[in-house]
Each structure stands twice: as C-alpha cells, then as structure tokens.
Amino acid sequence: MTTTIANHRTRPPAQPATLRARRLPRYAPPAIALAALLVAAAVVYGTGIGGPVLVVVVAALLYLAGLFAASNAVEGRRSARNRTWSALIHSAFVLAVLPLASVVWTLVSKGVERLDGDFFNTSMNNIGARDPNGGAYHAIVGTLEQVGIAALITVPLGILCAIYVVEYGRGRFAFAIRFFVDVMTGIPSIVSGLFVLAFWVLVVSPVFNDGRPGFSGFAAALALSVLMLPTVVRSTEEMLRLVPAPLREGAYALGVPKWKTILRVVLPTALPGIVTGVMLAVARAAGETAPVLLVAGGGAAINFNPFENNQSSLALFVYQQAGDASKYAPARAWTAALTLVALVLILTVAAKLLARRNRLGR
Amino acid sequence: MAKRIDASNVTAYYGAFKAIEDINLTVEPKTVTALIGPSGCGKSTFLRSINRMHEVLPGARVEGDLTIDGQNIYDRDVDVTAVRRMIGMVFQRPNPFPTMSIFENVVAGLRLNGLRKKSILDEAAERALRSANLWDEVKDRLGKPGAGLSGGQQQRLCIARTIAVEPQVVLMDEPCSALDPISTLAIEDLMFQLKDKFTIIIVTHNMQQAARVSDRTAFFSIEKTGDPGRLIEYDNTQKIFSNPSQKKTEDYITGRFG
Amino acid sequence: MGETPHRSADAGTGGIRVASSGQQRPAGASARVAESPVSTRTPGGDGLGGGGGLPRARAFGAERAFRGLTLAAGTAVLVIIAAIAVFLIAKAVPALGANTENFWTYEGWSPNDTAPKFGIGTLAFGTVLSSALALLIAVPVALGIALYLSHYAPRRLGTALGFLIDLLAAVPSVVFGLWGRDIFVNPVRDFSAWLNQYFGWIPIFGGDGPFGKSIMLGSLVLAIMVLPIITSLSREVFLQTPTANEEAALALGATRWEMIRTAVLPYGRPGIIAAVMLGLGRALGETIALAMTLGITFGISFNLIENGGNTIAANIANAFGEANDTGRGALIASGLVLFTITLIVNITARAIIYRRREFTESAA
Numbered sequence: 001m002t003t004t005i006a007n008h009r010t011r012p013p014a015q016p017a018t019l020r021a022r023r024l025p026r027y028a029p030p031a032i033a034l035a036a037l038l039v040a041a042a043v044v045y046g047t048g049i050g051g052p053v054l055v056v057v058v059a060a061l062l063y064l065a066g067l068f069a070a071s072n073a074v075e076g077r078r079s080a081r082n083r084t085w086s087a088l089i090h091s092a093f094v095l096a097v098l099p100l101a102s103v104v105w106t107l108v109s110k111g112v113e114r115l116d117g118d119f120f121n122t123s124m125n126n127i128g129a130r131d132p133n134g135g136a137y138h139a140i141v142g143t144l145e146q147v148g149i150a151a152l153i154t155v156p157l158g159i160l161c162a163i164y165v166v167e168y169g170r171g172r173f174a175f176a177i178r179f180f181v182d183v184m185t186g187i188p189s190i191v192s193g194l195f196v197l198a199f200w201v202l203v204v205s206p207v208f209n210d211g212r213p214g215f216s217g218f219a220a221a222l223a224l225s226v227l228m229l230p231t232v233v234r235s236t237e238e239m240l241r242l243v244p245a246p247l248r249e250g251a252y253a254l255g256v257p258k259w260k261t262i263l264r265v266v267l268p269t270a271l272p273g274i275v276t277g278v279m280l281a282v283a284r285a286a287g288e289t290a291p292v293l294l295v296a297g298g299g300a301a302i303n304f305n306p307f308e309n310n311q312s313s314l315a316l317f318v319y320q321q322a323g324d325a326s327k328y329a330p331a332r333a334w335t336a337a338l339t340l341v342a343l344v345l346i347l348t349v350a351a352k353l354l355a356r357r358n359r360l361g362r
Numbered sequence: 363m364a365k366r367i368d369a370s371n372v373t374a375y376y377g378a379f380k381a382i383e384d385i386n387l388t389v390e391p392k393t394v395t396a397l398i399g400p401s402g403c404g405k406s407t408f409l410r411s412i413n414r415m416h417e418v419l420p421g422a423r424v425e426g427d428l429t430i431d432g433q434n435i436y437d438r439d440v441d442v443t444a445v446r447r448m449i450g451m452v453f454q455r456p457n458p459f460p461t462m463s464i465f466e467n468v469v470a471g472l473r474l475n476g477l478r479k480k481s482i483l484d485e486a487a488e489r490a491l492r493s494a495n496l497w498d499e500v501k502d503r504l505g506k507p508g509a510g511l512s513g514g515q516q517q518r519l520c521i522a523r524t525i526a527v528e529p530q531v532v533l534m535d536e537p538c539s540a541l542d543p544i545s546t547l548a549i550e551d552l553m554f555q556l557k558d559k560f561t562i563i564i565v566t567h568n569m570q571q572a573a574r575v576s577d578r579t580a581f582f583s584i585e586k587t588g589d590p591g592r593l594i595e596y597d598n599t600q601k602i603f604s605n606p607s608q609k610k611t612e613d614y615i616t617g618r619f620g
Numbered sequence: 621m622g623e624t625p626h627r628s629a630d631a632g633t634g635g636i637r638v639a640s641s642g643q644q645r646p647a648g649a650s651a652r653v654a655e656s657p658v659s660t661r662t663p664g665g666d667g668l669g670g671g672g673g674l675p676r677a678r679a680f681g682a683e684r685a686f687r688g689l690t691l692a693a694g695t696a697v698l699v700i701i702a703a704i705a706v707f708l709i710a711k712a713v714p715a716l717g718a719n720t721e722n723f724w725t726y727e728g729w730s731p732n733d734t735a736p737k738f739g740i741g742t743l744a745f746g747t748v749l750s751s752a753l754a755l756l757i758a759v760p761v762a763l764g765i766a767l768y769l770s771h772y773a774p775r776r777l778g779t780a781l782g783f784l785i786d787l788l789a790a791v792p793s794v795v796f797g798l799w800g801r802d803i804f805v806n807p808v809r810d811f812s813a814w815l816n817q818y819f820g821w822i823p824i825f826g827g828d829g830p831f832g833k834s835i836m837l838g839s840l841v842l843a844i845m846v847l848p849i850i851t852s853l854s855r856e857v858f859l860q861t862p863t864a865n866e867e868a869a870l871a872l873g874a875t876r877w878e879m880i881r882t883a884v885l886p887y888g889r890p891g892i893i894a895a896v897m898l899g900l901g902r903a904l905g906e907t908i909a910l911a912m913t914l915g916i917t918f919g920i921s922f923n924l925i926e927n928g929g930n931t932i933a934a935n936i937a938n939a940f941g942e943a944n945d946t947g948r949g950a951l952i953a954s955g956l957v958l959f960t961i962t963l964i965v966n967i968t969a970r971a972i973i974y975r976r977r978e979f980t981e982s983a984a
Contacts, residue, residue: 018433018444019430019433019435019437019440019441019444019445019448020433020437020439020440020441020444021439021440021441021444023439023441049818050814054814077476078443078474078476078875078878079875081875081877081878082875082876082877082878085877085880086772086876086877088764089764089765089767089768089772090768090772091764092760092761092763092764092765092768093764093765093768093769095761096761096762096765096844096847096851099804099844100788100844100847100848102799102803102804103788103791103795103796103799103844106799106802106803107795107799110802156693157693157696158693159693160689160690160692160693160694161690161693161694161696161697163690163693164690164691164693164694165694167690168687168690168691169691169694173694174694176698177694177695177697177698180697180698180701181697182966182970183701183963183966183967184697184700184701185966186901186962186963186965186966187704187905187959187962188901188904188905188906188907188933188958188959188962189905189907190905190907190933190936190937190955190958191704191708191905191955191958191959191962192704194708194936194951194952194955195703195704195707195708197948197952198707198708198710198711198952199703199707202711202948203707226700226704229697229700233697257682257683258683259682259683259686259687260682262686263686280790283790284790286792287790287791287792287793287794287795288792289792289793289794289907289908290907290908290933290936290937293908293937293940294936294940315792315794315908318794318795318798319794319797319908319911319912322794322797322798322801322802322912330802333798334798337792337794337795337798340792340794340795341791341792341795344790344791344792345787345790345791348786348787348790349787352783352786413871415867415870415871418867418870420774420775443873443874443875444873445873446870446871446872446873446874447872447873450871450872451867451871453864453867453868453871455864457862457864457865457867457868458868459865459868459869459882459883459886459887460862460865460886460887461886461887461889462886470869470872470882471872471873474869474872474873474874474878474882475873520868523868523872524871524872527872527873
C-alpha cells in the first residue's frame with residue numbers, strides 16, 4: 001500500500017529544488033513606496049479631489065498593492081503574503097498611534113494652561129461665566145471620598161466573597177455566585193448609576209431626608225461599589241487559586257484550623273496580587289462619570305460630608321465644564337482631565353509595578 | 363531523498379554567550395547519527411543550527427559553514443523556509459497544534475506549501491501516518507483533536523507531520539525524553555525504518571538509546587559551566603561505546619561524569 | 621490542591637459528612653476536616669490526646685462564624701444582582717404605564733410632558749449601530765497592533781509599548797469624550813465634507829450637513845477608546861501561545877505570517893473573542909464619551925456623517941438633568957433595555973469561551 005502510493009507520486013510536493021530563493025533587492029520596498037507616493041500625488045493633485053492626507057492614504061494603498069505584486073512576481077506567493085501582512089500589521093500600529101498620541105498631546109498641552117495653585121485650592125462656588133479663575137478642589141475632595149468609601153465597602157466584601165468561592169463554596173450555589181460575578185462585570189456604569197438612583201436616592205434615602213431624594217457622595221460611592229465589586233472578587237479569586245497547595249497543607253498538618261490558615265497563611269501570600277486588583281478597580285472607579293452624574297448631584301461648592309447634599313467628582317467636573325458656555329470653561333475641563341488622568345495613571349502604574357514584583361507562581 | 367551534511371567551524375551564540383565552538387563533522391546520507399553529552403554541552407544548540415531554528419531565539423546567531431549537499435544553508439541568498447522544509451525537526455515534547463485535528467496536524471506542512479486538493483492531502487496523510495506507525499491507531503478518528511492522543515502517539519503524530527512534507531533530513535531533539543519505555547521503543551523502531559529514506563540526527567540523553575539506534579555517535583562536552591560546548595569525539599557508534607579514543611568519552615559513557 | 625485534606629478526611633472519623641461533599645471542590649472537602657473531628661469525637665470522648673474539648677469547641681465556633689461571613693459576602697452578590705433587577709423594574713413600570721406611545725416603536729423622547737411620549741427604538745438602534753461600527757474599525761487594528769507588539773516588534777520595545785497600551789486602556793472615557801468634542805471633531809468634519817462631496821450619492825454619506833457631531837465621530841471615538849482594551853487583552857493571549865507550537869510551525873518551513881496563522885491565531889481564538897466581547901460590552905455601555913460627541917437627535921437614520929445619532933446611555937446622561945418623576949422612570953426603563961442587551965452579549969461571550977476552552981484544554 002505504502003509503496004504503491006509512493007510510486008505514483010513522482011516528486012515530493014513540498015520540496016524546493018534549491019535552497020536559494022530569488023529575493024527582492026533591499027532597495028525595492030523604499031523604491032515602491034516612493035513610486036506610490038509620486039503616483040498618488042499626481043493622481044490626487046491632478047484631479048484636485050483632496051490634499052496631502054489623501055495623498056498619504058492613496059500612497060499607502062498603492063504601496064501595499066505594489067509590494068504584493070513585486071514580491072509575488074519575484075519571490076512567490078507565500079513570501080508576498082508574508083510581506084503584505086507584515087506591512088499591514090505595521091501600518092495598523094502607525095494608524096492607531098496617531099490618535100492616541102494626539103489624545104496624550106492635547107491632554108498635556110491644554111491641561112497645563114490652568115495647572116496653578118488656584119485650581120487646586122478653590123472650588124467653583126460663586127464663579128460666574130466671566131470669571132477666569134475657579135478650581136476643582138471640591139471635585140478632588142469628592143473623588144477621593146467617593147472612591148475611598150467605595151473601596152471600604154468593596155474590599156472586605158469582595159475578598160470574603162472570593163474566599164467563599166475558592167475555599168468553601170461548592171456545587172450550584174458557588175457556581176451561581178461565580179456566574180453572577182461574571183454578569184456583574186458586564187454591567188454598564190450608567191446602569192449601576194440608575195440602580196443606585198432607584199434604590200438609594202429615590203427610595204431609601206428619603207426616609208432620613210424628610211422625604212426628599214438624597215443625592216450625595218455616598219450614593220455615588222454605592223454606585224462605584226457595584227462596579228468595583230466584580231473586579232475585586234475576580235482578581236482576589238485568581239490570586240487565591242495561585243497560592244501553592246503545600247502552604248495550606250503545611251498549616252493543616254500543624255493542626256491550624258482552616259479559617260486561621262486562610263487568614264494567616266493564604267491571604268498574606270496572595271496579598272500583593274489582591275492589592276494590585278483593588279488598585280486597578282479603584283483607578284477605574286475614579287474615572288467613572290456616568291454614575292456620579294446620576295446620583296451625586298454635582299454642585300459647585302466644597303462639601304466634605306459625603307452623606308449629605310450634593311458632591312462633585314473630578315470626572316463629573318470635566319463633563320460639566322465641557323458643557324459650560326464660559327470661554328474659561330474648556331481650560332478648566334482640560335486641567336481637570338489632566339489631574340484625573342494623572343491620578344488614575346499613578347494608581348495603575350503602581351498596581352502594575354507591584355504586580356510585576358510579586359508574581360505568584362506564574 | 364537523503365542528503366549529506368557538512369559542518370565546518372560552526373560556532374553558535376546566545377547574545378554574548380558562546381554556546382558551541384568550532385564544531386566540525388560530516389553526516390552521511392541515510393544514517394542515524396546520535397549526539398550525546400552532558401547537559402548544557404550544546405548538542406541541542408548544534409542540532410537547532412542545522413535547520414536554522416537556533417536563530418529563532420532573540421539574540422541567537424551562528425557562525426561558520428553548514429552545507430547540505432554542497433549548499434551552504436547560511437548563505438545570504440538562502441531562503442530560511444526552504445531550509446526548514448528540507449530539514450525537518452521533531453521536538454523534545456510532543457507539540458501537535460492544539461486546535462487542529464489529527465488529520466489537520468499531519469497535513470499542516472503541506473497546506474503551508476499551497477496543497478489544497480483533498481485527495482492529495484488524504485493520500486499524503488495516510489502515507490505519513492503509516493510511515494510513523496500510527497495509521498492503524500488513528501485511522502478511525504482522524505477528525506479528533508491531535509492533542510487527545512497519548513504522549514507517545516502525539517510524538518509519532520509530530521513525526522508524521524514532519525515527514526509528510528518529505529524532508530531530506532530529520533532532526534530529533536530528545537524525542538523520547540517525555541515518553542514512557544513502551545512509547546520510546548515504538549519510536550526507536552520507527553527510526554530504524556525511517557533511515558531508509560531520511561538522514562536522521564538525534565540528540566539523546568539516554569546512552570543505551572544512542573547505542574541501539576545510531577550508526578555514528580558524536581560526543582559533545584564542556585570544560586566547565588559558562589564555557590562553549592565542543593565536539594570531543596565522533597566515530598562509529600560501536601567504536602565509541604566499546605573503545606573510545608578519548609579519555610573524556612570513556613569517562614562519560616562509563617558513567618564517571620555527566 | 622486539596623490532596624492532603626482529602627486524605628486526612630478519610631483517615632479521620634468524619635467519613636459520612638465528607639462523602640457527601642468531597643467530590644466537587646477539593647478545597648471544600650477540607651472545610652469539613654476542621655469540623656468533623658469535633659462533631660464526632662466530643663460525644664465519644666475517645667479523641668486523640670484527650671482533653672481538647674474546650675479549645676476545639678472555640679475553634680469550631682470561629683470556623684463556623686468565618687465560614688458564615690464568607691457565605692454572607694457571596695450571597696450579597698446575588699442580592700445585589702436581584703436588587704438591580706427589582707428596583708429598575710419597579711421604577712420603570714409606572715413610567716411605562718404612563719407612556720402614551722409605543723415604547724418599542726415611537727421615535728422620540730418627551731417623557732416629561734403631561735402626556736408622556738417616549739420610545740426606545742431609535743436609541744437602541746443608535747447604540748447598536750455605533751458599537752458595531754466602532755468594533756468594525758477597532759478590532760482589525762487592535763489585532764494588528766497586538767500582533768505587532770507580540771511577534772514583530774523587538775522584545776523590549778514590545779514590552780514597553782504594551783505597558784503604554786495598558787495605561788491608555790485605563791484613561792477615563794470622559795477624557796476621550798473631551799478630546800473627541802474639542803479636537804478630533806475638526807478632521808472628522810473635513811473628512812465628512814469630503815466624503816459628502818465625492819461619495820454623497822451613497823446614502824450613508826449623503827445629506828446637506830452640518831457635519832461633525834455625527835455617528836461617525838462617535839464611533840471613531842468609541843473605536844479609539846476600546847482599541848487599547850482589545851489590544852491589551854489580545855496581546856496577552858498572543859504572548860501565551862506555546863513556544864513549542866510556534867517552533868513546530870517554523871520547523872515545517874512556515875514564514876512568519878504562516879506561523880502566526882497556524883499556531884498563534886487558532887490558539888488565541890477564545891481569548892480574541894473574549895477581548896472583542898469585552899470591548900463590545902464597553903462600547904454598548906459607554907455613556908459620557910458619546911454624550912459629548914454625538915449630535916443627539918431622534919430618528920432612525922443610517923447617515924453616518926450628518927450631525928445626529930443618539931444612544932441609550934448617552935440619552936440618559938443628557939436627559940437626566942431635566943427629568944421629572946416619569947422622566948426618570950422612562951430613563952430607568954431604557955437602562956433596563958441596555959442592561960438586557962449587555963447581558964445577552966455577555967452570556968453569549970461566556971458560552972462561546974467556555975465551549976472553545978474545553979476544546980483547547982482537552983487538547984493542551
């Protein structure tokens with residue numbers, strides 16, 4: 001059987017006759033690029049349908065086509081595909097870098113305009129449309145308090161929930177919890193805002209508030225908690241699962257009860273990873289605008305009390321200033337955005353560095 | 363089909379680290395050559411430089427000449443992919459493509475070369491699987507994931523995948539080190555059959571295996587950690603294992619070091 | 621994990637209780653270990669070492685309390701999800717009852733009038749359209765960048781740029797919204813006018829302007845926002861491709877692109893789907909960036925470049941300020957629809973990932 005098949009095949013299908021391959025000379029790609037650019041410029045300006053941007057776009061397309069054709073003719077189809085995909089992947093990178101770089105550049109260049117002491121020391125109280133000053137002190141206070149309270153709520157709750165799922169839970173109930181944590185991850189932030197609006201602001205808080213809806217920083221913290229909780233649970237869960245079994249077994253072998261083992265051995269081992277997860281969750285929560293917009297009420301004055309009266313937040317401040325008609329508002333919006341990004345990035349970078357230093361198992 | 367390989371003054375680096383130095387040896391067509399030596403002596407590095415897989419690692423490079431039937435594979439106008447099609451490789455751990463079926467695994471190399479026709483692929487797959495002594499075990503489940511096989515079957519699947527493109531040389535990098543004794547035996551039997559068609563070079567830690575399967579044996583060694591590996595002795599396997607000319611070789615094969 | 625607790629459980633006296641629970645979750649079995657000696661030995665009194673009654677009893681209490689605490693935390697998740705559904709429905713129903721038009725088909729949003737009129741159709745359409753367009757643009761580019769970072773760029777550059785992309789994924793959406801509204805709108809307006817001039821005969825590029833704050837701007841901003849998220853996740857997936865499989869492909873004589881197609885992409889498919897779905901979830905729920913960049917009109921239109929477009933989330937942010945009681949109820953009802961859409965997307969994604977994962981895991 002084997003031999004008959006082998007006989008009726010004459011030449012191995014995949015074997016090249018020679019190892020040498022004809023190659024496009026090194027100058028070919030730049031030459032094709034130059035030619036593409038010239039042709040594109042001639043076509044675009046000749047017909048007058050566009051400017052330099054269109055020239056670049058047309059040139060890029062011509063370059064891809066030209067490269068494929070040249071490589072296909074000289075090196076063969078496989079090499080041509082390889083070259084073209086390579087070029088496409090590189091251009092995807094360039095294409096994406098442009099807008100992202102523009103975001104960063106605008107943020108910094110426009111953000112430094114109002115980056116002064118005034119901005120961090122005053123609020124928007126009594127700042128009219130013609131006042132160039134005004135600041136985000138009240139918003140910074142709001143962000144810190146809301147995020148802080150949200151962390152106070154979610155960290156114990158999330159860690160305990162993860163411990164249940166990893167260490168104790170089993171069967172359908174634990175599966176249901178895992179599933180609904182996944183579901184919670186997908187809740188849009190605006191929906192969590194609506195939930196707290198329907199639950200806390202409109203139903204529960206009026207009880208303490210003479211029947212008036214109680215917009216407050218605490219309500220915002222609740223909404224942020226709903227968003228943070230799944231992140232904290234998931235990252236804690238992952239970290240707990242990475243704690244090596246011998247550590248637990250060592251403790252059990254010494255007769256240490258399970259709860260003590262978890263608190264004294266498992267949690268401390270997983271702690272760096274858990275802290276990383278919490279910091280990333282906090283960073284994300286700090287940047288949320290929509291839930292705060294719905295339930296914190298905004299407000300221009302400094303309010304240290306998160307449980308009573310309106311509060312603002314940095315993200316909300318950016319949104320409000322962006323919608324403000326005053327000609328000084330955009331500068332305030334950009335500086336607040338820069339502050340917010342700095343806050344979020346410091347948290348994120350710290351979290352990632354921490355994660356890099358303490359890698360459990362992986 | 364099978365081709366002769368000449369290495370002269372082959373030196374390979376990982377970045378600044380020199381892994382092997384001045385390797386000179388000739389491998390005859392249709393023979394099995396075993397590369398043995400202590401860990402870290404550079405035998406795998408040398409093997410990987412024969413089909414230019416060494417340079418896949420970042421910073422790794424090779425100096426010297428390596429010719430296959432007179433063509434230097436390190437010449438500038440040589441197509442790397444052509445080299446690797448001509449010189450197939452089987453790795454230490456079985457590595458079938460996890461998302462592909464048994465059939466798709468075997469014909470993966472042929473598909474890369476543009477073969478699309480079902481009848482040709484079917485034929486080639488059967489031929490390769492038969493040559494790898496795997497056909498009878500898998501013919502009823504060609505559509506199942508290749509990774510669902512046992513370790514030994516997976517390794518024979520990888521061999522089938524390698525020989526399906528009908529290379530001229532097959533390199534094997536400790537192909538049995540992750541396998542149980544029975545699977546190992548199956549692969550060794552396979553090597554006997556394959557050397558009718560291919561030139562085979564095998565790296566092994568198992569000296570009995572080298573003695574069983576190979577015609578010629580090359581012994582590599584290093585002075586101390588951090589030094590480049592060198593070829594100490596290269597001769598007929600029988601001679602190496604019965605009457606080596608180098609003291610070092612004798613020490614190694616009698617188990618005095620390494 | 622859990623090997624030792626298992627064995628000690630069998631050796632101990634708590635066999636009956638362990639048997640009922642030992643299989644599903646190894647760690648769960650060990651929970652019983654701490655309890656079972658107490659519950660069975662105390663009455664018998666023949667425990668090893670004897671006299672351990674008092675401290676063991678206390679440990680028993682603490683164990684139980686701690687376990688109860690974690691159970692309560694776990695239950696809290698279920699309670700929160702249930703509460704979200706209950707409160708949203710409770711607030712939405714009265715508003716839906718007061719609606720004098722069809723909630724699904726009416727094109728407009730005036731819930732604050734004495735005869736409230738509002739419909740979700742145009743908003744849901746805008747949500748789906750803008751998210752779909754955003755993904756259409758972002759996914760190929762994001763995968764390209766992820767491949768560049770994982771398999772084309774020099775390793776150090778790839779790591780450094782990957783870190784930067786991770787950081788960009790953390791930038792709040794309000795910042796992208798602000799940038800889109802103040803900066804990006806200008807090139808998009810020019811581009812729209814150009815498209816309109818030369819391709820105006822295609823309906824999606826038709827219209828007489830004004831251009832700029834359009835579905836196109838919203839989708840592009842959305843695409844730029846989800847790009848780092850998808851890139852960062854898929855890059856991680858690509859990096860996890862087993863080197864053995866990449867080398868196997870190369871050793872068969874594959875070019876770099878062929879290696880990617882044979883080894884990297886199939887292996888990463890579940891991860892890519894997960895990343896795309898996560899991006900889709902983000903895009904569907906995105907509020908502020910779209911509230912700042914869309915033209916906010918009501919009416920179903922495929923025109924991409926004229927001022928206009930609206931989404932459920934953006935409408936909530938825009939209309940919330942002047943909403944009265946019915947208005948809030950109407951917005952909550954729309955939020956419920958959004959919640960359902962994202963839920964469906966999420967569950968579909970999980971189902972796909974679980975099914976695919978079984979294949980690759982049984983395979984790996």
